[in-house]
Amino acid sequence: MHPPQIDLDAKYVVQTYARQPMVLARGEGVWVWDTDGKRFQDWVAGIAVDVLGHSHPKWVAAIREQAGRLVHTSNLYHNEHQAVLAREIVGITGLDRVFFANSGTEANEAAIKIARRWAKAYHSDAKHKLITFVNSFHGRTYGGMSATGQEKYQKPFTPLVPGFVHVPADDWAALDSAADEDVCAIMVETIQGEGGVRPIPAETMRALRRLCDERNILLIVDEVQCGIGRTGKWMAYEHSGVLPDIVPLAKGLGGGFPIGACVVRGDAATCLKVGEHGSTFAGGPLACKAGLATLEIIREEAILENAEVVGTHLQEGLRNVGESTGCLSELRGMGLMLGLVLDRPIAKQVLTHCRENGLLINAPSDTLIRIVPPLVITKEEVDWALPILEAAIRASS
Numbered sequence: 203m204h205p206p207q208i209d210l211d212a213k214y215v216v217q218t219y220a221r222q223p224m225v226l227a228r229g230e231g232v233w234v235w236d237t238d239g240k241r242f243q244d245w246v247a248g249i250a251v252d253v254l255g256h257s258h259p260k261w262v263a264a265i266r267e268q269a270g271r272l273v274h275t276s277n278l279y280h281n282e283h284q285a286v287l288a289r290e291i292v293g294i295t296g297l298d299r300v301f302f303a304n305s306g307t308e309a310n311e312a313a314i315k316i317a318r319r320w321a322k323a324y325h326s327d328a329k330h331k332l333i334t335f336v337n338s339f340h341g342r343t344y345g346g347m348s349a350t351g352q353e354k355y356q357k358p359f360t361p362l363v364p365g366f367v368h369v370p371a372d373d374w375a376a377l378d379s380a381a382d383e384d385v386c387a388i389m390v391e392t393i394q395g396e397g398g399v400r401p402i403p404a405e406t407m408r409a410l411r412r413l414c415d416e417r418n419i420l421l422i423v424d425e426v427q428c429g430i431g432r433t434g435k436w437m438a439y440e441h442s443g444v445l446p447d448i449v450p451l452a453k454g455l456g457g458g459f460p461i462g463a464c465v466v467r468g469d470a471a472t473c474l475k476v477g478e479h480g481s482t483f484a485g486g487p488l489a490c491k492a493g494l495a496t497l498e499i500i501r502e503e504a505i506l507e508n509a510e511v512v513g514t515h516l517q518e519g520l521r522n523v524g525e526s527t528g529c530l531s532e533l534r535g536m537g538l539m540l541g542l543v544l545d546r547p548i549a550k551q552v553l554t555h556c557r558e559n560g561l562l563i564n565a566p567s568d569t570l571i572r573i574v575p576p577l578v579i580t581k582e583e584v585d586w587a588l589p590i591l592e593a594a595i596r597a598s599s
């Protein structure tokens with residue numbers, strides 16, 4: 203009954219995660235199975251990572267084939283796929299060049315380094331500050347954590363990297379006065395993910411672009427979570443018509459394989475010189491093959507359209523659940539990146555009920571349920587899961 207891996211974890215793994223008491227062993231599409239053979243519909247998707255669902259046959263075939271050919275050679279050499287994937291990423295973002303990384307926080311480290319390098323190269327040493335938003339999340343390394351606008355991630359690890367200024371996302375006056383000549387970049391998530399699925403209004407995104415243009419500031423749009431089709435478009439910033447200068451990507455980009463990318467435009471794309479930044483693993487043939495397969499499958503199977511259509515269907519269903527249970531105070535997000543805000547602190551109980559009845563959800567706080575399923579999910583699968591969520595809310599309230 204009790205899987206041995208849970209005891210091994212308790213004894214041998216650094217205890218930094220509050221894990222659900224289950225051991226996942228297998229996945230197919232939107233479904234995963236634990237080691238007892240129990241099946242769950244997965245509305246977490248590895249935290250907005252598994253855009254193609256689990257074990258997509260074409261994606262599996264691509265990385266199997268590549269694993270048998272070549273896995274790692276370092277960036278001392280070219281490989282067959284890195285530059286090809288860079289061209290694809292340039293195509294879907296509208297920017298110019300790509301620096302490869304292995305994760306979201308590393309993509310953000312590159313963004314931060316490039317912003318400061320750009321300012322040093324074209325402006326002054328003094329132009330070093332970065333403005334980010336309260337409630338933002340940009341990762342766990344020192345740069346990403348210092349950029350993050352949430353004290354809980356920072357407090358145990360001070361002192362932080364200097365030069366980060368956090369302003370409330372809805373306080374334009376604070377932003378306006380913080381954006382002085384020492385600021386090299388403003389960094390924003392189009393939809394704050396870890397901070398509670400909070401979209402930045404399109405009008406604010408456009409105002410940010412104008413402000414950055416006027417004051418010679420780079421606009422970094424962290425699409426690590428909301429990018430790669432999550433909102434029904436390749437990039438969430440497309441909804442506002444804004445073109446950023448720097449776009450960190452990761453989560454969905456490899457379809458489950460770890461990969462990160464920092465996409466850059468204009469002067470920012472050429473300010474780093476040979477030897478100034480690098481990564482041993484980044485842009486390896488296996489990761490890039492996974493990225494290429496992911497983007498190709500998204501295109502072939504019209505997955506952006508699916509995210510939009512099924513996203514709308516799911517939003518309607520969630521509103522109905524809210525109405526019938528009387529517990530919904532707000533539904534936030536776009537496409538298949540949704541936050542169900544409950545009017546009472548029952549999210550953890552709802553999560554447990556859902557799990558016991560075969561549905562995986564994520565509860566970042568006591569009142570918030572985050573829903574980020576694979577982008578291949580169908581209306582029928584949504585309709586299978588909604589009654590479980592509804593029953594769970596009823597049982598918890």
Ligand SMILES: *Cc1c(COP(=O)(O)O)cnc(C)c1O
Pocket residue numbers: 305306307308310339340341342391395396424425426427428452453
């Ligand atoms: C998850 C996330 C990160 C960090 O990504 P890791 O791969 O965990 O390092 C950074 N920014 C945003 C917006 C994220 O959602």
